[in-house]
Every structure is written in C-alpha cells, then in structure tokens.
Amino acid sequence: MTDEPTGSTTIRGRTVAFNEYGDPEGEPLVFLHGTPGSRLLGGLFDDTARRAGCRIIAPDRPGYGWSTSWPTRKLTNAGTIVAGILDAYGVADARLVGFSGGGPHALAAAATRSNRVREVHIVSGATPPGMGEPVATQQRLATLARRTPRLLGGLFRTQGWIANRWPNTVVSQFTTDPQGIPDTDVHLVASDFIEAVDGGASGAVAESRILANPWTFDLTDVDVATRLWHGHLF
Template sequence: MAPTDSARPESTPERRTPERRAPSVVRLDDGRRIAYATYGPPTGDPLVFFHGTPGSRRLGALLEPAAQANDVRVIAPDRPGYGRSSPHPGRTVADAAASVRPVLDDAGVESAPLVAFSGGAPYALSTAATAGERVTGVDLVAGATPPSFTDDTPAVQRLLTGLASATPSVLGALFRGQAWVADRADPSFVVGQYAADADAVPDDVAATVKADFLAAFERHRSGAVTEFRDAGADWGIDLDAVDIPVRLWHGTADANVPIAGAERLAEALPTADLRALDGADHLGTLLRAAPEALARPG
C-alpha cells in the first residue's frame, strides 16, 4: 500500500525561514510538475544540486556563499514527491535523468556539472550514466553508497529502509509526525540527524537545514518513502557508464554514511577521486566541501 499524501500539517508561518525567491516550476507532458530553486548569480556558470533523503530545493541555500564566490548558478530541484514537485508513482533510481533534463531545458542549460549530497548521490550517478551528454562532472558529497558496498549501515537507516519496503504507509505517517514536531521544535531537532554536535552548527546553517526538512514534506511524503525503499535495493546503475570525472568528498567521522562504503564506490567508478575530510561528520562534509566542489573546472 502506498503512503497517503494528505495536506501538510498546520504550522505557524513565522516559524519558517522564507525563501529569497519563489521556485520555478516545470510542467511535464504527463501533467506532473518539477519545482526548482536557484542560488548564486543568475548569469553564473550552471550547476545542478541534488538534495539529500529526505530533502528539498531549500538545502541549496547552503551553497550560496560558494556560488557567489565562484560565479556559479546553482539549480536545485525538488525530486518527485518532495516539496513542490509532484509525486511520480513507481519511479526508481534509473528514472533520475527524466526529472533532470526538463529542469536543464527550462533553465536554458545544455550541460552542467552535478553536486549531490547524501541520498542524492544515486540519482546524480544515474543521471551521469544515462544522460552523460548533459553532465560534465559529478561531485558526491557525503554521498550514499550502494547497499552491497556497505557492511555497517546505521541501525536507523536499516529501520527506515525496512519500513519503506514492508509498510510504506507507516513510514509516511512517521515522516508526517516528524515534520509536525520539527515545525515546532528548535532547529537542533533536525540538525542532530546530520551533525555530531548540533549546538556547534551555526544558527543560519541550522535554520536552513530545518527549512529544508520542512519543505521536503511540505505537500507529500512519497518522495522520501520511495527513496528509502530504493536505498536498500540494487540501484540499477551501470557504474562503468559513468565516464566523466567523479569526485567523492567524505568525512572520516560521518556516522550517517561510513566512509568505508565511499572507498569501495570510488574503486568501482572508472574515473573517481576520493577526498577524505578528516574529522568531518555528515553535515560538516557538505559545509567543508562546498567551496572546492563549486570551484571545479568546466
């Protein structure tokens, strides 16, 4: 049984961090919509950002300083079933490019590098493998790794992938409850899921992470349920088909995605370069890697 995508829980508007600009919306031939936000200079070199799982276009705001410094226009879509993008029942990792191409077309971009955080990694790799003509390079930042490459998947993730496969409606209800609590709680409630010390995270970063989590479940839960289901199965990606430069940025203290899986993924990719960030946790890896990831050539 699929999770129910009912209206988002009531909230107090002043608790939310407003978006600087309204998201753009692409309407597909089948009636679905894909929303995306942009960060950095409007005329900068384009780059596509893949948010985590769960996540939304709002996380792209963390790349704003690096985007401004490197003259990069960050294009950050909501994947199907997140934020303001329509659900896509039955979608798989292999379908990722079908949601990226329309965004590139709408933004007037022929090709661009991809930067993916956490659970966005499989979708970036899938896009590179199946739409390589539109991708100039890939940066995986604290990226999720194929289940066959991981011996020590955190218990919480094992629970979520199990619920997504066995009882998706229960997981959808769990996410709805989490969003209700997060909307009323201090940002540390959300930040604690990604950082070893939530209190050490700057207030502006924490506010963005909370806004990202709330936007992920703004209208639907199906995006997260689908992606946790797919995270525990074979991704269906031909890694040998990824023949463009790939950089993996991974923290040695990442408890969400242990670095051992990233090391194996780097060995399996024909053009990969793994860069270990000493002492960085999951969120810290994104904050530390962003300036260099956005400075990549081409």
C-alpha cells in the same frame, strides 16, 4: 509549505519545481538534495556560489515540496529529470552535486545522460545495497519502506512536526557540534526537512524504497569525472 519556488517545468506530465541560488550568470550546477529533502537546502550555498561565480539550480525531486509525486519512478529517471531542468534553462550541460540520498540520483543521471553532465560530486552519498556495512538508519528505512510504507510516511511526518518546533533536532543528525552552527543555518536545514514532508511523505517513502533496492544502472556506465566528498569511511 514555504514561498513558491523560483520556477518549475513539466517533465513527463509532472511538475518539477526548483529554486535558483548563487550567481544567475554563473556556471550551472544542479544540486540534488538528500532523502528526505527539498530545493531549500541549496540555500546553504547561496553566498559561496555567488562569490565563486556558480549558478545553483536546486530542484524538488518528485513527491517533495512543490513537485508532483511520481511513485513508480526508478533511479534512472533521475537522468530524465536533470535533462528536463537543463532544457527549461536552455543549458546544454552542467555539473551535478548529490548530497546523501541525492548521490545515487546524480550518478544515475551521469550514467544515463552523460552528454548533459560535465562532472559529478557526491557529498556523503548513499551507497548501493550490499556494498559494505549498511548504516543502521538506512537499514531501518529500507525495511519500513518495503513492509510498512504507511507507517514510514507517518514517521516522516512526525519528524517534520518535531523539526518545526525544535529545529536543532534536524541539525544534530549531521554534526557532532550542533551548538556551533549559526541559527540561520539551523533554521534553513530544519525548513528543508519540513518542506520535504509538509505536503505529504510520498517522495520520502518512494525514495526509501528505491534506494533499498538494487540500483537500476551500472556504476561502470558513469564515464564523467566523479569526486567523492566524505567524512570517516572506516
């Protein structure tokens, strides 16, 4: 694993670790990484957040990085996690940014803890099962998570091993021009994936299963300002 996180707190008897980026005196924003992922991905926005006067709090969700596994958690537990992190900082509310698999968690937090969430931004967010045509990779992960979770865990760990040796393989999943990405960003994105599975793949397997099942909240319960940031939808 990488260096120890900036901080941690205990939520329902489990450790939730987080890093802080940007302006430590700025407006709070909780960044929720993808699936798999870790707190390290928030580092991509460190300089930008500092210039914008934004304080990024980027947690490891349960089972990732330095955070304790929580195999029975539900999507709606995201609200408990976000509230616990804000309590640790003494912050009343914050904006949420959810990337990929972090998108449903951001929406769940807004639906269940709207008093702690100012607004939500979803970046290339995962969609509810049955909404539109599922992405092939998402379908495969969902099937493996339901039928052969041990095999899926092994595949995630193998990907981590590959990412450690060939960092560009991770970045190529997110862009059509991996050669145009600065080396520092390449290694940060690869480190994010490695950190996610280095201590085991329980978080990635649990979330693949969570996201494959019907969401445990209603999207109509999200009553805070929400913005979607996406590429080509069709």
